[in-house]
Amino acid sequence: MARKRKGLAVSGWIALDKPYDLGSTQAVSRVRRLYEAQKAGHAGTLDPLATGVLPIALGEATKTVPFLMDADKGYRFVVEWGATTTTLDREGEVTERSDVRPAPAAVAEALKAFVGKIQQVPPAYSAIKVDGERSYDLAREGREVELKARTVVVHSAAVTDTPDADHTEIEISCGKGTYVRSIVRDLAGMLGACAHVSALRRTRVGPFTDEGAICLENLEKLIHKGAGSEALLPVETALDDIPALAVTTEDAFRLKQGRSIVLLPRQVETLRPLLTPRTIGGQDASRTVLATHGGQATALCEMRAGQLSPTRVFHLDSGEPDVDYGRTQG
DSSP states (O other): OOOOOSSBOOOEEEEEEEOTTOOHHHHHHHHHHHHTBSOEEESSOOOTTOEEEEEEEEGGGGGGHHHHHTSOEEEEEEEEETEEESSSBTTSOEEEEOOOOOOHHHHHHHHGGGSEEEEEOOOSSSSOEETTEEHHHHHHTTOOOOOOOEEEEEEEEEEEEEEETTEEEEEEEEOTTOOHHHHHHHHHHHTTOOEEEEEEEEEEETTEEGGGOBOHHHHHHHHHTTOGGGGOBOGGGGGTTSOEEEOOHHHHHHHHTTOOEEOOHHHHHHHGGGOOOOEETTEEOTTEEEEEETTEEEEEEEEETTEEEEEEEOOSSSOOOOOBOSSOOO
């Protein structure tokens, strides 16, 4: 007999505006306790020193987390010129100083080299594993860390403000795995200067933006008033770019039992052009379709040979046990 989870069967997404000096795991724990949720997770770690969008999944929404891990992100950050630090941000020890203060036009011109597919070496102070150990742990121990360059994608990069000669504000839109600190390191190198990140804010993760994010204080007030559901976004929010198909009550029942359903020819013709190459969690998800019923997510499915086969079923109204069918998507 399955062990019953403690807590409430609350499901959905919270677009949290994470405050400064709070870790992502701590933020998830705070939100989970506020909602007394059975389970929770987040889509993409945000450093304690950074603020901004931290999507937190509760209950059944945790099954959609992998779809956000690969989502594009937006950042706004401040480059402080004059000093390079061990961590490439303001928390590290200064390793080099310079009197060079690049002009805004020079920074804007240099940024053009960082747009598109670029090779980037992650910072030594990062969570990447080296021989089974976190790179930042090795760096803190004073051990030499050599990380290989990897391909990342930066969609856009622009100077948005220059409050004074010592600081330049920049905004970027990028794909997964892009390190802002590495961009600042390499940008300073191109300009013959020293620099580090003095402020960092994540403005977007996929469909979640900072305009729609809620701070912890306001979330606590809502829940205290019994209005916590006002901040809860639907489970399918993370699946905004996945083709969706509304199914009948009978087909929804079959999918929740782990059984395939047969599509009508017109449904196949409607869905086929919407299927695009994509990889989620290292697995092919190019045939993934979201089946919905009554406006709610029913199951993530794989479309093959005119059928939808469930790979991940959502239990949003019954508290049923979690069951995986076939290839797991989330």
